[in-house]
Amino acid sequence: xxxxxxxxxxxxxxxxxxxxxxxxxxxxxxxxxxxxxxxxxxxxxxxxxxxxxxxxxxxxxxxxxxxxxxxxxxxxxxxxxxxxxxxxxxxxxxxxxxxxxxxxxxxxxxxxxxxxxxxxxxxxxxxxxxxxxxxxxxxxxxxxxxxxxxxxxxxxxxxxxxxxxxxxxxxxxxxxxxxxxxxxxxxxxxxxxxxxxxxxxxxxxxxxxxxxxxxxxxxxxxxxxxxxxxxxxxxxxxxxxxxxxxxxxxxxxxxxxxxxxxxxxxxxxxxxxxxxxxxxxxxxxxxxxxxxxxxxxxxxxxxxxxxxxxxxxxxxx
Numbered sequence: 001x002x003x004x005x006x007x008x009x010x011x012x013x014x015x016x017x018x019x020x021x022x023x024x025x026x027x028x029x030x031x032x033x034x035x036x037x038x039x040x041x042x043x044x045x046x047x048x049x050x051x052x053x054x055x056x057x058x059x060x061x062x063x064x065x066x067x068x069x070x071x072x073x074x075x076x077x078x079x080x081x082x083x084x085x086x087x088x089x090x091x092x093x094x095x096x097x098x099x100x101x102x103x104x105x106x107x108x109x110x111x112x113x114x115x116x117x118x119x120x121x122x123x124x125x126x127x128x129x130x131x132x133x134x135x136x137x138x139x140x141x142x143x144x145x146x147x148x149x150x151x152x153x154x155x156x157x158x159x160x161x162x163x164x165x166x167x168x169x170x171x172x173x174x175x176x177x178x179x180x181x182x183x184x185x186x187x188x189x190x191x192x193x194x195x196x197x198x199x200x201x202x203x204x205x206x207x208x209x210x211x212x213x214x215x216x217x218x219x220x221x222x223x224x225x226x227x228x229x230x231x232x233x234x235x236x237x238x239x240x241x242x243x244x245x246x247x248x249x250x251x252x253x254x255x256x257x258x259x260x261x262x263x264x265x266x267x268x269x270x271x272x273x274x275x276x277x278x279x280x281x282x283x284x285x286x287x288x289x290x291x292x293x294x295x296x297x298x299x300x301x302x303x304x305x306x307x308x309x310x311x312x313x314x315x316x317x
Contacts, residue, residue: 001184004079004099005057006030007048011165012085014173015106016048019083020055022177027077028058030065032088065089074098081183083176084138096138101183103138106172108165110134110150112198115143120168121161122201124226127218130154131164133172135179137190146190148179157221157248160228206231213267213317217249217284235267235316242316245298246290249281256285267317269310277301279316 003024005016008031019026029052037044045053052059060073071094074082081101084091096103109119111134116122123131132152139145151171155164182188209231211220224233224247233244250256257271257278271278276287292298293309304310 001025001101001180002027002078002080003180004028004030004074004077004082005048005052005085006082006087006089006091007085008032008046008088009086010047011108011169012048012087013051014169015083015085015176016051016055018173018177020057022180024180026055026057027079028060028073030060030062030074030087033061033063062089065092065095071095071098081180083180085172091138093140096140104148104176104179104183105136105138105143105145106176107134107136107143108168108172109201110152111136111143111147112193114199114201116201117203119201120164121204121226122199123155124159124161124164125222127222128155131168133168133175135172135175136193144193146192148182148188148190149175151175160225162229204231209233211235211244211317213279214282217281217286218251220281220286221247221249237310237314237316241294243292244288244290245292247286247288248276250278250285250287256287258285267315269312269314269316272305272310272312274302275300277305277310 001024003019004027005019007016029048031046031048031052034043034045036042049059049061058077062070064070074095075098079099082095082099082103084103084105091103107119108131109123110132114122120131130152132150134147135149136145136147153167153171179188204227209227211223211233224244227233228245235242235244265280266282268280269277270280270285276289279286279288289301290298291301291304
């Protein structure tokens with residue numbers, strides 16, 4: 001089958017590599033235009049572009065996909081199917097209608113839950129017990145197309161957005177190849193998404209990463225995990241920002257310091273242990289295990305405490 005691919009970030013790479021190793025013919029790759037990145041704001045290509053170059057695939061980088069000029073490369077490729085993985089552009093009707101087998105998307109949730117831009121972070125924030133990938137046939141709606149295949153994955157308490165992205169990208173790549181075989185054979189089953197249970201995964205904003213210590217320890221733990229690696233949970237300490245890369249809430253049965261009651265204690269350091277800095281929350285206590293000051297390297301709690309940089313009773317936030 002002649003397959004075109006549309007994707008931009010690292011999440012899309014396992015699917016592109018799986019397609020490259022398959023018997024399908026990759027006729028071209030769409031990816032976002034090169035953009036400034038990093039402290040130096042140098043113009044850099046997307047991860048998908050770099051991979052496509054290494055494979056020798058034709059590449060197009062339209063800014064929108066609206067004009068005939070922007071659609072020209074895709075039309076010239078004459079794809080039987082267009083595989084879309086975190087491309088970053090809304091596909092207009094002319095694109096959706098162009099491939100004979102349609103546009104096939106890998107979405108990082110079990111639809112209809114968490115339609116939208118940030119399904120992995122939203123699933124962690126909500127405390128979902130599982131997530132997964134949905135391979136769907138795209139329509140004009142926002143992640144509303146019929147489901148071709150779903151694969152689920154449990155969310156454990158060690159999972160971050162970064163670790164789940166890697167796991168789901170790999171899971172989605174394998175599921176995609178299964179679906180393409182069925183599509184080519186004419187045996188693919190498209191089922192409508194359930195009419196209930198839809199939720200929207202809004203794009204993550206940097207402001208969401210600021211910790212409110214009045215929240216429960218478990219909610220803050222999820223915030224830390226959901227915003228790892230970006231934008232990274234953050235609090236204030238000694239007049240400067242303090243990034244929290246890893247933390248865990250005290251659970252029933254854990255040997256953890258008891259947080260004092262009262263609004264005055266919220267955000268206070270209540271214990272300094274070998275591997276954790278314990279902070280009182282609105283409900284329960286949180287063990288910070290990895291943190292970072294501005295312009296400094298990331299430190300484990302033990303090294304941070306050894307440096308004498310924090311003391312009992314200090315307030316965060």
